Amino acid sequence: MLAKVMLTIHYQDMDSPLGTIRLAASETALLGCYFTGQKYFPAAEANWEKAESSPVIESAKAWLTCYFQQQSLPPLPEFDPQGTDFQRLVWNALGRIPLGNTTTYGELAANLGRPEAVRAVAAAIGRNPISVMIPCHRVLGKNGSLTGYAGGLDRKAALLKLENAH
Numbered sequence: 001m002l003a004k005v006m007l008t009i010h011y012q013d014m015d016s017p018l019g020t021i022r023l024a025a026s027e028t029a030l031l032g033c034y035f036t037g038q039k040y041f042p043a044a045e046a047n048w049e050k051a052e053s054s055p056v057i058e059s060a061k062a063w064l065t066c067y068f069q070q071q072s073l074p075p076l077p078e079f080d081p082q083g084t085d086f087q088r089l090v091w092n093a094l095g096r097i098p099l100g101n102t103t104t105y106g107e108l109a110a111n112l113g114r115p116e117a118v119r120a121v122a123a124a125i126g127r128n129p130i131s132v133m134i135p136c137h138r139v140l141g142k143n144g145s146l147t148g149y150a151g152g153l154d155r156k157a158a159l160l161k162l163e164n165a166h
Contacts, residue, residue, distance in 0.1 A: 010051035014061050017068050018155050021132075024048070025056035029080035032129045033060060039150040040127060064132065070162065073099075081129045090124035097138045100163045104140050126150055138165065 009031060011024040024032035024042070034041050051057055059077035066073050081091055093112055097103055103111075109121040128136040131151055137159040141147040149156035 009048045010054045012057050023057045023060050029078040033131050035151040087124040091134050094134050102138045
């Protein structure tokens with residue numbers, strides 16, 4: 001019987017204007033970007049190691065620093081969010097919402113060719129492990145209301161304000 005090899009996940013915390021952010025990465029890709037204490041915040045497990053240095057995490061920190069300082073954004077680091085095929089489909093669609101723009105859960109479901117799957121789309125958005133960089137905060141309720149953000153609605157409002165979203 002073969003033993004399952006556990007991937008080592010490197011992590012670092014960084015300060016942001018909206019609170020501490022935990023960045024988690026493999027050797028080659030970003031796996032997570034979480035506000036401390038947000039819903040679904042992962043507990044450090046046996047295979048998590050605090051990183052002294054990580055090119056992937058440094059790239060993510062550079063991007064986030066530029067984002068919060070409203071500077072020109074460098075390329076995003078490589079992502080490898082862990083989820084179902086459907087979740088990954090939704091997260092990829094989120095990445096196509098331009099900075100400063102918003103959409104609704106219903107519009108996103110329709111754009112995915114699944115107009116009846118609004119709740120499933122919303123659930124996948126809520127499980128987005130790469131907050132801010134995969135911009136789930138750009139998705140609003142049907143009437144434009146602020147709903148459902150794992151990092152808290154105050155952070156969602158602040159991110160949209162930072163982006164001058166419309």
